[in-house]
Amino acid sequence: HKIMHKNIIHDMSHLIQNIKTTNDLKEKLYTIMSDWLLEHILHHDVMIGNWLSEQLLAKQEEELEKLQQEDLQQEKQYENNPNPSPPQIKKE
Template sequence: MLPKWCDKYSIHNEEIDRQHQKLFELAANVEMISDKPIHKGQIKFLLADFFNYMKEHFAEEEKYMAKIGYPELVNHQKIHKSIIQSMIDLIQNIKSTNDLKEKLNIIASKWLLEHILREDMKIEKWHQTQLNKKDNETNLEDLQEFYEYICSCTDKIHKVPCEIHQKIQKTNASYKCKTCQEAIKLK
């Protein structure tokens, strides 16, 4: 029994998630016909639909991975190419309707769903880690106190961290603006 789509398979990209849901539906359709008598033409139609949708989905997924800077993009592309090539090989070597159904079932369960459940979840895990890092960096920045200093430059404000501000106040240290070369002063 193939798994059904649920939110735990989400990679938090609306388009990719929608495509994954469609692929789960196609896989369920394949599973439904696997033990029923069906015309070879219907199976070929389902196979072609599956094949074309997978290629479209893989292209979109690769764009998404490039956009978020996924470091394993090249390896993931190789996996996609391997799945497509294996699918082509299977299609070319079909001997009977039962053979076609069996191979379509392999495509649906082994390659596609295992790929989504295993490889695509790696993308999500990596992306969430990156987002958490950015959130933590932002939170640290938000917690840090800054003081505003000015110089001779028009409308220029220097944000000085608390440690530097304290050093200026306690030791009369002097810091110069890189533009006008004048010492900065507390606003």
């Protein structure tokens, strides 16, 4: 992703060095920016967004699995000892 940003800077530098007229600059700048923005936003940023969503979903699934395991452990403890004594309070 960072390489794409470096490439656009390179393209812009090249454009500035090779302009002949203001109209030439406008046309080339419009073409470069249109192509870059469309590809960048519609393709690469969407890909990054999808990847981030997948990472978030995986983390949520992992946390859910952990909570389910904790619930199962508590259920097993209760099955083994349905009438647990209350926790002891330490006196100081």
